[in-house]
Amino acid sequence: MHCYDRGMSTQPEIDQHIASKSGKVSAIFGSLELENPGTILDIATGDAVVPMVLRRNFPDATILAVDRDITFASKLLATRNVRGVTLLERDVAATGLQEDSVDLVILYQVLHHLSEQSAPKCLREAARVLKLTGRMVVVESSIESLDPQQTVWLELHRLEADIDGALEKQGEKMRSRTDIESLLQCTGFTAGCRRDFAEFVDDISSQSIGKLEQELRAAVAKLPERKRMDIDQRLTELLSIARRDGATTLPSYAFVATLSHNS
DSSP states (O other): OOOGGGGOOSHHHHHHHHHHHHHHHHHHHHHTTOOOOSEEEEESOTTSHHHHHHHHHOTTSEEEEEESOOHHHHHHHHHTTOOSEEEEESBTTBOOOOTTOEEEEEEESOGGGSOTTHHHHHHHHHHHHEEEEEEEEEEEEOGGGOOGGGTHHHHHHHHHHHHHHHTTOOOOOOOOHHHHHHHHHHTTEEEEEEEEEEEEEEEEOHHHHHHHHHHHHHHHTTSOHHHHHHHHHHHHHHHHHHHHHOOEEEEEEEEEEEEOTTO
């Protein structure tokens, strides 16, 4: 339903976001020491910062980026004069690419935005297009590293899933590292090395809280009255805690996965 960085509204905020995210992406992928891939696929590219950085890191690679809406990504690449990235406006579970055609698949902060139903479909599509010798990099935020004061963000995600369930929508799901390893295994991957990046964090700002509240309040308003009263009270309590605690951060980690031999 939401993405925390959608709270950005002004050009300075967008520029700051791009600079911060570019630095993290460059450092994370630089530390993974990946061999030069021939073809890279960034799934659910969002703002296209990942392929923009990978264009610099791998200048000879063919870089493809898929998302269901590439409007913002197209504007970003154009304003930054980034060439050599092909944007594809397609479903992340049906990219239309050939089987065994990609050397490196990227899922950067994607899986927690996918439901129980959609996450396996996305990963099976990644397995379909990935070469047998290819690699997939999954970068997520580490919920295991949350301080007790930060668990409000887990509760907000759970509440959001409850709202989506009441509206018969497929909600997002925050997953633990063990959850993701199991998900990779059941969709044809072996989760190889895992790298933790405590120094690379995702910031959740007070402005993001405001944007999140707008989206959740609008969704709650669509619920039946009896359900709406209960969820609205929970939402008010959680947002109050989030505002009291102020901005928070989530450390990142990355899995480098390969296709299972028996997939």
